[in-house]
Amino acid sequence: MNANAIDKAANDINNTAQDVRKDAHxxxxxxxxxxxxxxxxxxxxxxxxxDQVGEKISAVSDSVSSASEKLMERGKEWSAAAQRASETGRTYVRERPATSLLVALAAGYGLSKLLGARK
Structure with a gap:
């Protein structure tokens, strides 16, 4: 092979490689x-x-917070009601000790009959 043929072959290969490269790009x-x-x-x-998941989580968090606040408020109301009932009971016992004793005895007797009947 002569030098011209080798140069031409190399040039053809180089051109083909450039064309393939251009086509690939x-x-x-x-x-x-x-x-x-x-x-x-x-x-x-x-x-x-x-974003939707974040909004849902935020809504659930708000609901839980609201429910928690309501439960705490109800707990305070129940505590106040129990305290009022306790104070009312103390006042009743102080004002009517004999009646309170008879009611307590009757309640105790009734409970013992109910619980004793189960045995």
Missing amino acids: NAVDKVADKAQPVVNKVATSLHNGV
């Missing part, structure tokens, strides 16, 4: 251009999903 660019809208759409959907 064009193919990658086309795929990237077509994939970008899909990637953007998926990213947008994921962001929306995360």
Whole structure:
């Protein structure tokens, strides 16, 4: 083989390599251009999903907080009612000790009959 043939073959290979490289870059660019809208759409959907989950968690947190506040308020009301009932009972016993003793004896007797009948 002579030097011209080798140079020509090398030049042809180099040109072919350049053409293949150019075609590969064009193919990658086309795929990237077509994939970008899909990637953007998926990213947008994921962001929306995360936002919705965050909103749901926030709503649940608010509901739990509200329920907790209501329970605490009810507990305070029940505590106050029990304290009032206790004070009313003490006042009744102080004002009517004989009647209170008879009621307590009757209640005790009734409970012993109820509980004794179960044996």
